[in-house]
Amino acid sequence: MNLRRDVFQAIADPTRRAILLLVASQSMTAGVIASNFDTARPTVSKHLQILTECELLKQEQNGREIHYHLNPQKMKEIAEFIEPFRKMWDDRFNTLESIMKNYKSDQ
Amino acid sequence: MELKTKINAEDGRQELLIIREFDLPVELLFKAYEDPEIVAQWMGTKVLKLENKNHGGYQFETSDPHGNVVFRANGTIHEFTPNQQITRTFEMENTPFPVQLEFLSFEKLSDQKSRLQMHIIYKSAAHRDQLLQLPFAQGLNMAHNRLQAIVDKLK
Numbered sequence: 699m700n701l702r703r704d705v706f707q708a709i710a711d712p713t714r715r716a717i718l719l720l721v722a723s724q725s726m727t728a729g730v731i732a733s734n735f736d737t738a739r740p741t742v743s744k745h746l747q748i749l750t751e752c753e754l755l756k757q758e759q760n761g762r763e764i765h766y767h768l769n770p771q772k773m774k775e776i777a778e779f780i781e782p783f784r785k786m787w788d789d790r791f792n793t794l795e796s797i798m799k800n801y802k803s804d805q
Numbered sequence: 806m807e808l809k810t811k812i813n814a815e816d817g818r819q820e821l822l823i824i825r826e827f828d829l830p831v832e833l834l835f836k837a838y839e840d841p842e843i844v845a846q847w848m849g850t851k852v853l854k855l856e857n858k859n860h861g862g863y864q865f866e867t868s869d870p871h872g873n874v875v876f877r878a879n880g881t882i883h884e885f886t887p888n889q890q891i892t893r894t895f896e897m898e899n900t901p902f903p904v905q906l907e908f909l910s911f912e913k914l915s916d917q918k919s920r921l922q923m924h925i926i927y928k929s930a931a932h933r934d935q936l937l938q939l940p941f942a943q944g945l946n947m948a949h950n951r952l953q954a955i956v957d958k959l960k
Contacts, residue, residue: 709816780812783937788810791825791921794847798833801843 705772708752713737714745718754718768725758725767814937819930821937823923831919835888835911850876857885863893880904888913895925902936903928 709715713735720726720734732742746766749755753772758765813822827834837843841852853864861882869875877898884892889911896904908924927933 707817780814780937784808784810784812787812787823787825788808790847790849791810791827793849794834794837795827795829797843797846798827798829798837801836802829802833 705752705754705775708748708754711745713742714749717742717745717749718773721755721766721768725765727763727765731766814933817930819927819933821925821927821933823925824920826914826918826920828917829919830917831888831911831913834919834921838891838909839887850878854879856882858882859884861885880907903932 709718716735717731720731728743728746731746732739735742746755750757750766753769755766756769758767809825811822811824813824837847839857841855844850844855845852848865850865850867853866855861855863859882862880863882864879865877866874867876879896879898880894882891882893884890891907891909891911893907893909894904895907896902905928906926908922908926910922910924912920912922914920927936
């Protein structure tokens with residue numbers, strides 16, 4: 699299965715996006731993360747499992763506690779996902795604009 | 806530098822929105838879509854056919870510098886309303902990608918400014934993501950780079 703696709707499925711869920719936002723500020727335990735949501739604890743655990751499996755979150759043993767923190771490298775991949783496509787259209791539209799500006803001045 | 810083109814692609818949806826504002830009157834922006842010679846220039850592709858009318862159609866073809874065809878696309882024009890709207894399909898020939906539906910809205914912002922909104926509907930969310938991830942535009946990009954060089958020379 700395509701891991702990259704999994705990442706996008708992972709962030710397709712609003713709760714999981716909220717978890718990522720929460721953990722972005724500081725690493726925290728599953729309990730603290732769950733206390734921020736009305737969702738049942740096992741549901742939050744399932745979300746954490748998915749986010750960890752696709753490497754958006756990393757676990758860190760801290761004494762007896764496990765802290766979850768964001769994996770910035772993986773987050774960067776998501777942000778860059780659409781950039782080449784955007785760049786292509788931007789280049790194309792820039793060309794269109796400069797052609798039509800010249801066209802206008804030719805009139 | 807920030808890109809002037811905005812892309813709105815919500816997770817898990819089979820659509821995509823491309824938005825761009827131009828320092829051009831809407832009539833000139835529209836002309837860049839209407840005139841086959843101008844389309845060829847900025848799309849960096851040969852325009853084999855462009856029937857600007859309801860129930861019309863178009864076909865583009867891009868060749869490498871050796872003259873081999875590397876990309877061919879076609880579509881049906883469903884609606885053609887000058888300076889306002891083009892609704893069309895887009896299909897890349899000889900690829901596994903299904904046809905997509907495109908709504909192009911042209912909007913006047915002021916006498917010298919206009920906005921283009923391209924709303925693209927894909928067959929599925931997975932197809933959309935696949936298309937975005939793959940270097941599908943390779944053929945177009947290659948030609949586009951050539952075009953860029955030509956335009957740069959003109960400057």
